[in-house]
Every structure is written in C-alpha cells, then in structure tokens.
Amino acid sequence: MTLLERTRIVQNTPEPDSLAAARSIMDALVAVLTEHAERYYQDDAPLISDAEYDVLVRRLQALENAHPEFLRPDSPTHRVGSAPLDSFEKVQHAEAMLSLGNAFDADELRAWHDRCRRRLEWDAEAEGPAVSTELKIDGLAVALTYENGVLVRAATRGDGRVGENITANIRTIRSVPLRLDSSRHPVPDRVEVRGEVYFPKSAFEALNDRLRAQELKPFANPRNAAAGSLRQLDSTITAGRDLAFFAYSLGPVSEPVAAGQRAMLDVLDGWGFSINPEVARFEGIEEAVTFCSNWTGKRDALDYEIDGVVVKIDDFRLQRQLGNVSNAPRWAVAFKFPARESTTRLLGILVNVGRTGMITPEAELEPVQIGGVTVSQATLHNADYIRDRDIRIGDTVVVKRAGDVIPAVVASVPEARTGSEVAWEMPGTCPACQQPLERIEGEVDSFCVNGACPAQFIRLVEHFASRDAMDIEGFGTKLAAQLVEAGRIADLPDIYGLTPDDLLELDGFARKKAEKLVAGIDASRSRPLARLLFGLGIRHVGRTTAEVLVQQFDSMAALGKADADALTAVDGIGEVIARSLVDWFALETNRKIVARLADLGVNVARLPEEAPAAGDDLPFAGKTFVVTGTLPTLGRTEAQDYIKQRGGKAASSVSARTDYLVMGENPGSKADKAAELGIPVLDEAGLLELGGRS
C-alpha cells in the first residue's frame, strides 16, 4: 500500500473504542507521520498539505495524552523532522530550535493565554501578561551565528537540533547583514540570530516565469522556491534568486540585550537586520485576538506569504519562568490561518464552452477545505497549462485559492503517483454540439466554431443580460439555460418577446417575480448603444472597445456599413478587431438580429450622453487614471465614469503612461507598482477636487 493510501485510511479511522484500537491507531499514526516528515524535511516533496499533517499530529498528541502508556520513544511528536541531507555539512544547534504549538481559532488562543496565567499564578483580576504579536512568515527558519559582529555561520533548522550549514547561500541574501552595526546597541561577542528566509511573492512569480521560459518545472509556492533555492550546493544559483530575510529572535546569549520580545526586535533592527514591520505588543490577549483576525483577511496585501501570527509572552523573565515542554516553548503559540493551499485528488477534467466558443478545461476535484470554503472545481485554463504542469487525471494536486477567491490547480505531485494516472487530452469535438473543435496554429485555446452551438448560445444570452451589458436584473446563468433549453429563446431578440406567462412555466417563478423580470427586460430597451454593442458578443469587442467604437459611429446602422479601413482608422482598432466586426455584420442572421431588436424598441443609436466629449474645458483631457482599492463613496465603475465624463482615460493597469493612481482602502499590487514608477497618488477627495466637484 502506498503512503498516501495508508494516510487516507488513518485519516478516516474513527475514534478508538478500546485500548487495543487506540494503540493500533497510534502505531499507524507514528508510522505514517514519520514517513511524511522524511519526505518534507529530506526530500522537500510533501505528499500532503501542512494542514493535513498538523491535523494528524494533533490527533496523535491527543491520543498520547489520553494513553501515555502507549507513548513511543520514536513518536514524531517528540521531534520536528528527521535528519538532514548528507550533502551539506551538519551543524549542531547550540540550543535546539523549537517548534511552536498551534492555535486554530480565537478560543484556542485565549486558552493558551489562560494556561500561561495559571502557571505564572497571575492575579485573576489583572490584565496581562503582555504579549507580542508577529506575522508568521511562511518560509524557512535559519540560525545565523555572528562572532565579533561578523557572520560566521548560517544553519537551517533541520530537525531542531541538527541543521545544515548553508553559510555560503545565506551570504547571498541582501537583507542579511554580514557585519552587525554596534553603533546603537552593543553587540555581544558571540550571538545567534534566528529568523525566516522567504521568497517575496513578486520575486517568486518572476522566477517561475523564468523557469517556464526555460521549459523547467515551476515551483508550486514561494516556500518551496525558498527551500529549493537555499538547498543549492552552488551558491551562485542562490544569489540569482531574490530571497529575503526577517529576523525574529535570539539564540542563547550571555547577557540579555532587552527585557522583552518587542524591545529585542528593535535591537535587532539597530544591528542592521530587517524586521517585519507588522509587529505589536498588547497588554491583554483580546487585542492580540483582534490582531490575528484582522490579518486573516489582509494577508494577501503583503508581498510575502504568511500562514499565521506568532503570539509570545513578551517579558523574557516570564518566558524563562514558563519554560518549555519537550520541543515547544510554553510561552509562545502559532495562531494558524485556515490553509489556503491544500492537496487533493484530481478526479477528472471536464470542458466548458464559453460564449465565444472557447473551450476551457475545468478540474473536478475531491472536495477539499481551503481557506474556510470547500473547493470542488478549479479552472485549468487551457491544454498547454495542463501539459506544462504535467497534470494527470488521478493525480494528487496542489490547489490554491489565488488572490482572494479563485481556486487554481498549481501543480501536480508526481511522487504520489500509483501508475494508474492518465494524461488528459483535449477532446476533438464540442461537448455540447459534437462538432469538431479547432485550434489555430500558434494559439493556446481551442474553439467550437459551430455558430449554432447551443452551449455557446446560452452563454451569449447570459452575457447579453449581464450587468455590464444590458443589465437585466434577475437574468442569470440559470434562467438563460432554462429558456434556451425550453426552446423559448432561439435568438437574442426573442428575449424581448417574453411574457410573464412564459416565465410561469419555468421552475422557480411565481407571478410577481415573473412580472418583475419582464419589467427589467423592458427597461433594458433604452440602454446606451455601447452596452448593446458589447452585449452582442462580437469577438474581441469588449466593454472598452465598444465604447471606443461608439465614439466614432453613432448607430448600429453606421457600424454595419463601415468597412475594414474605416474601422482600423479608429485608435485602438486593428486588423483583427476590424475583421471580426466586418465578418459579424456580413452575416445575414446578424443583420436580422439588429433589425429585429430595433423593431422591438431596443435602442440602436448613440444616446446624447455617449457623444464624444467635446471642448477643451475638460479637466482630465489627455490624462490616464487607474483606480484601485475601495473608495469611500464612489464605486469603482462610478469613479471610472466620472473620469471619462471629464475627458480622462480610465485604464485598468498601472504603467509608465499612467498619470494618476486613484487609491482607496486595501489597494492591491497596483499601489506598489505606482510607487515604483513614482506616479502621483490621489484619494477620492483629491480626484473630485482635480475634476471639479459638480
């Protein structure tokens, strides 16, 4: 049986109902965990996620607490990993590098603080003891030894007692000082500084782009990339990777350099280390709980991965009083965020048909909890994406919730293969209409080119009704599918022939809802021309291009008469888009659709407010703006409309040609980019002032 199969069995074993059962589960857990730890620490190729590993360890710990008589000397709860590789020189840590106990929610954090209070015989009425809070960087712990202020040795954590000598590699990291600065705080003759080596997200993306360009396998995540980079025997390779380092603690010292954790960080800062800026010290545990929950939602805003918050009793004197349990200090705890990355099995790959006929593969996953939600589907983008990552059906795959929400299959875990996995191939025919698919030489996507494909038509109807197009409230995916499948809608104009009675025949419609929807359809007749043009779903004509076209052509009729030359004359329209438009209007069916829409009272001419902005009294003329984050009163689209009304351009990404960045709360990467390029930043008030308040 493979390790993964045994793991699944252990995971699914119910709580023991006898001593014998408890013992056999404990033995199985020890065996499975030991093997996983080896894979993790030695081969750097985990089969299961850290979260899954943690769950198993906690289960073993609980059983050991309940049945201490079965506690085995070789239980992985005694150790944090296994012996380091042979290829690097082994290094004994002067004082073991401990791991931390975990807290998975606010109550566990409070329980930890309570235990500290009891052990310290803290006055029940008093607040405290004070705690420090630091972000838990998802990187690799290392210990740096300085003698007479000079870096002489750097070691990985290894199993906590023995690590690997990686001095040459650490020296390549710019945020690690090679000589300490003693001008502000005296430096002991010999000092060990501990911290985390990590891969900034931006540098990680750049590295993966480079690896892909060389047709090498990209790293699954920044932590793996950091591990892989530190493990290079050739330190010149490490030097080419933009690793960084945050210092967070001291090893054994002869004389104390500060009274507590928070103050000690300032000393480290004075010595020349980079200290994570998001540190705090609180008098009570409740503020620390708030700190943790705040960061749970904000962690994506950082340029490095964090997987939790480390909470420590701040005062070193109290820390000593609390002491350690086997391999973890009592005075510190790791508050763990819900995992955002996990491994699961890829059950199959389905394909979707988009509105344009584009075929996108979609992963069908064994449901897995990631970041508090259950993920069972994820996009796989296209056939090349699957091939480049060597993803096969049946594989164990790493699934991540990128950005804020959207799950993606990041990598496969080939080590977990049993041999029964099968490579996937793009089907030759459309899953909806069975017509052959086409893939243009040199392009990535496959298309169903059947103009009458029902799947495409459903997506087109949905798009037509969507918020950025005709904005028909209550008209979504489900209704589009129902109406098309019931044969009630065979082309777009049919939407305007719907009556409340038609809708009553469908599932989930009562009189009132049906009437409301028909009223919504009716209201959409007077939408601006650009929205209609966008809604028609002409390839390459998105929202922006539709708006640009409407500036030059004042009706559907004018557009239909335009030839390729007239179209390419418009700024932003090239041959491909022109061709797409000419081809669309060349089809008799499409011309009929426009004519019928007009007959049904749908607006097919430019509205006065869409007319090209005239005059040079426009405050934003010639200026390009980018909006990011949440503004206090304006919505994002409102802000963009405001800019356009005043002759400005509302672009979607920051570049050298951007004149202003309008920034609200929780800005994304755009803010960093703007800062890099030195682009002036406005807040909402600044924008309104510049534009004239009217």
Added chain:
DNA sequence: GATCCTCGAGTTCG
C-alpha cells in the same frame, strides 16, 4: 521585429 501596454475572456463559492 521586438516590446510594452491594454483589453478580452473566463473564473469559485456562499
């Protein structure tokens, strides 16, 4: 012909 900027298209779960 290469490079940079923008736009289009598709995307998950509750």
Added chain:
DNA sequence: CTCGAGGATC
C-alpha cells in the same frame, strides 16, 4: 485575478 493576444510604438 490571471492569462493570452491585439494594437501601438519604437
């Protein structure tokens, strides 16, 4: 948000 590709620009 991410990826790929169209368009403009040098």
